[in-house]
Amino acid sequence: MKKILMVLTSHSGMENTDGKTGVWLGEFTDPYYEFIDAGYQVTLVSPKGGRPPVDPVSELTENITGSNRRYQDDEAAKTAFSQTHLLNQVKSEDFDAVFYPGGHGPIWDLAQDNNSGILILDFLDAGKPVAAVCHGPAALISADRQRPGFLKGKIISAFSNTEETLVGRSGNVPYLLQTKLEELGAEVKTALVPFLSHVEKDGLLITGQNPLSAGPAAKALIDLLEGS
Template sequence: MVLTSHEALLNTDSTTGLWIGEFTDPYYEFIDSNYTVVVASPKGGHPPIDPMSQLTKNITGSNRRFQDDDFAKHALKHTLLLEDMEASDFDAVFYPGGHGPMFDLATDENSGRLIVELLSQNKPVAAVCHGPAALLKAGQLEPSLLRGKKVTGFSNAEEKLALRASTIPYTLEDKLKEMGAEYHKAVVPFMSHVETDGLLITGQNPLSAGPTAKALIALLEKH
């Protein structure tokens, strides 16, 4: 799992980072299916957590499970350096969201290389909410990666409803379209929606985190 290391937003003192439920929901889907999870980030160490994701209204069952899981808390607090990760060592990669990935993972060379190499090795790549921002760098390195692919991610409508539209450098939905992707979304904002196109799996929003992980597991089991 590759997490953001970025916490600053534009035009505000509020901070962002990892949306914690988009880490914990998939993490336990993988653990409960007997996968070993390695957690990495561009800067290593403890990634910033979006304070909004820790509000009571946004807490999920997996968040509560995480609070009693010393092993998982240690993994999150001590993420490995992304630059040390090699595609050949893993079966798949998963990118959780939070607005952070729009700033660092969207332009991170190591992240882009990892995605391109995994796909070239016939291994799946999954991302949820703002996590698909990592596909932007991969799409620059390999222009055919997104062209004509069915994808989803945090929508323009959701961005407006989340009141963060003025604090980000671009909207993910528009960027994915600019890269040639065929963007899809749920009829109603913030409802779960997952797109699978070959080895590429994307989820739209926080509610899609668990289902995106399940889709990745299904693809891994199929392979």
């Protein structure tokens, strides 16, 4: 049985607002059930352990996905989510791949987390895939800090500057993720129309642009693991 590690944010605060962020629920549940339905074992971790914060906007009716509804009736999944392990206590050799869901939280904590950056490099160095979606690719910033130049020339996708502006949060974040990744040398590719699904694959690195890309990014990871 293949084992997937999912790394979730522990950060909930936004800047210049009382609004909260955290994990975008569908970006966890969509990939989670892709992996479960493929017969994989999934382990959840976060920098602080325990239950990660959930972006309240992702729980609004208009953002609810089928996997969200499935999750609400899945006691095992809810228990796993409420009891995430500590990120600094896992090792890449125990898993076949790692997946980073988004929500705005990662641009604060996972972008700075040395353990996460080292973990990403360990997976890739061992020939194991790394996937991230929406703001999850912010975790690649920490990997680049551990290994300067890591992102140079990488083709990736991530939540775009245009999307950040359209959701009205560009003034509540410390930096625009697309801009930051491009400053580090990555080539960020996005859908022609904001909020449409878009996934990029560059070797062992799989990245998705936005919430709608979470399931497709997980499927791309499964295809890579299955050699299809």
